[in-house]
Amino acid sequence: MKTRTFIDQVDVIVRSGKGGDGAATFRREALVAFGGPDGGDGGRGGDVVLRASTHVNSLIALYYDPKLFAEDGVPGSGKRCYGRRGKDLVVDVPCGTLVTDCATGLLVADIVSPGQRVVVATGGAGGYGNVHFKSSVNQAPTEHTPGGPAEERRLHLELKTIADAGLLGFPNAGKSSLLTALSSATPKIASYPFTTLNPIVGTIEYDDFAQVRMADVPGIIEGASRGVGLGIDFLRHLERARVLVYVIDMAGTDNRKPWDDYRILAAEIADFNTELPERPFLVVANKMDQAAARRNLKRFVAETGVTPIVLSCKPTLKNLREYADLKDYDGEVGLGAFKAALRGIVNPKPRAHQHLDAAPPPLHEMPDTTGDEIPAEALKFATFLKLDAPKKKRHPSRGNIH
Numbered sequence: 001m002k003t004r005t006f007i008d009q010v011d012v013i014v015r016s017g018k019g020g021d022g023a024a025t026f027r028r029e030a031l032v033a034f035g036g037p038d039g040g041d042g043g044r045g046g047d048v049v050l051r052a053s054t055h056v057n058s059l060i061a062l063y064y065d066p067k068l069f070a071e072d073g074v075p076g077s078g079k080r081c082y083g084r085r086g087k088d089l090v091v092d093v094p095c096g097t098l099v100t101d102c103a104t105g106l107l108v109a110d111i112v113s114p115g116q117r118v119v120v121a122t123g124g125a126g127g128y129g130n131v132h133f134k135s136s137v138n139q140a141p142t143e144h145t146p147g148g149p150a151e152e153r154r155l156h157l158e159l160k161t162i163a164d165a166g167l168l169g170f171p172n173a174g175k176s177s178l179l180t181a182l183s184s185a186t187p188k189i190a191s192y193p194f195t196t197l198n199p200i201v202g203t204i205e206y207d208d209f210a211q212v213r214m215a216d217v218p219g220i221i222e223g224a225s226r227g228v229g230l231g232i233d234f235l236r237h238l239e240r241a242r243v244l245v246y247v248i249d250m251a252g253t254d255n256r257k258p259w260d261d262y263r264i265l266a267a268e269i270a271d272f273n274t275e276l277p278e279r280p281f282l283v284v285a286n287k288m289d290q291a292a293a294r295r296n297l298k299r300f301v302a303e304t305g306v307t308p309i310v311l312s313c314k315p316t317l318k319n320l321r322e323y324a325d326l327k328d329y330d331g332e333v334g335l336g337a338f339k340a341a342l343r344g345i346v347n348p349k350p351r352a353h354q355h356l357d358a359a360p361p362p363l364h365e366m367p368d369t370t371g372d373e374i375p376a377e378a379l380k381f382a383t384f385l386k387l388d389a390p391k392k393k394r395h396p397s398r399g400n401i402h
């Protein structure tokens, strides 16, 4: 059996640590009469924390190990010894994980930005030892408190990939080829349907280092909303996309009709989520290097009323407009045109000086320095120093007293 390598939905049980009990002990020592109470506090139980990480792209680890239990706090003991606090359990999840409570169905968290941490089960507080209960009228207290209870719940984790653009199309339309042509992602490409079984995200880079993330998902076929083929469950990975890209095999491989393909795709995504058809979209006519595609293009425009961006993913093809005799075609032609159209909709910020309105002045216009201090003018552009960022507050050490 083939091992699973990708999971985008999983149920987990999270349980925080129980707080350690406070101790009720008395100082017993030779030559010390009436030593008094010396029971220490219990330690706090550990939390269960979900942390967004860019180093994981699937919930597979949680599928094989769905019990997320943090450590209990250690009970207090004599000689005012406080118990150690339980260790937090920090679990890495991919960016774009949606967490819901299975019992209530309510949203617990949407974990999106790298490094974001969400405490999904809080550890119980440590109990008080009997040292806290001594007073002039109660000099030998046996009172102490138990540690706080652990919190346990069942959570549903669902991954909705974060990408700016999502590729949508029939199997074999060339979605993975398009992603490969524009980014450095390496999805599997082959001439049989359902080559792609998991969503794959690639990053398209522009000259000014602006980036657009594009997701390739498995192909959908007619009836997918009823579960035909791989179904449309994986379309959840396109739900966060700002632009949908319909990839149409204009050559009509396997006797398919491109205009019907387009209509079916539109109907299937509307079945999945009524909001998706209202998103901005681009239509791409792929495989234009083939003669059949050139024949189909006119009919496609007439039947659907859409003027697609025509292109071919073949890397050897330099001038498609000439090669495919598209001189009088009204629409855009080529991979470059598609890249530009994508940028027009997603509008990514250039990565250089994206935080500033103006570019830095040329170096020779920068004020001169003695070399000891950095001029204020130059510091403005030294963003890596993060001078504007507020200083992090130090957490006051509270020891183990609760």
Ligand SMILES: Nc1nc2c(ncn2[C@@H]2O[C@H](COP(=O)(O)OP(=O)(O)OP(=O)(O)O)[C@@H](O)[C@H]2O)c(=O)[nH]1
Pocket (backbone or CB within 6 Å): 169, 170, 171, 172, 173, 174, 175, 176, 177, 178, 188, 189, 190, 191, 192, 193, 194, 195, 196, 197, 217, 218, 219, 286, 287, 288, 289, 290, 311, 312, 313, 314
């Ligand atoms: N002639 C020609 N063939 C292409 C072009 N783009 C893709 N192909 C071929 O079409 C076939 C399918 O390409 P894929 O990129 O795997 O298609 P896909 O849409 O990702 O398919 P699934 O992952 O199965 O949904 C491969 O054999 C490609 O070589 C193109 O522009 N021209």
Ligand SMILES: [Mg+2]
Pocket (backbone or CB within 6 Å): 175, 176, 177, 187, 188, 189, 195, 196, 216
């Ligand atoms: Mg594919």
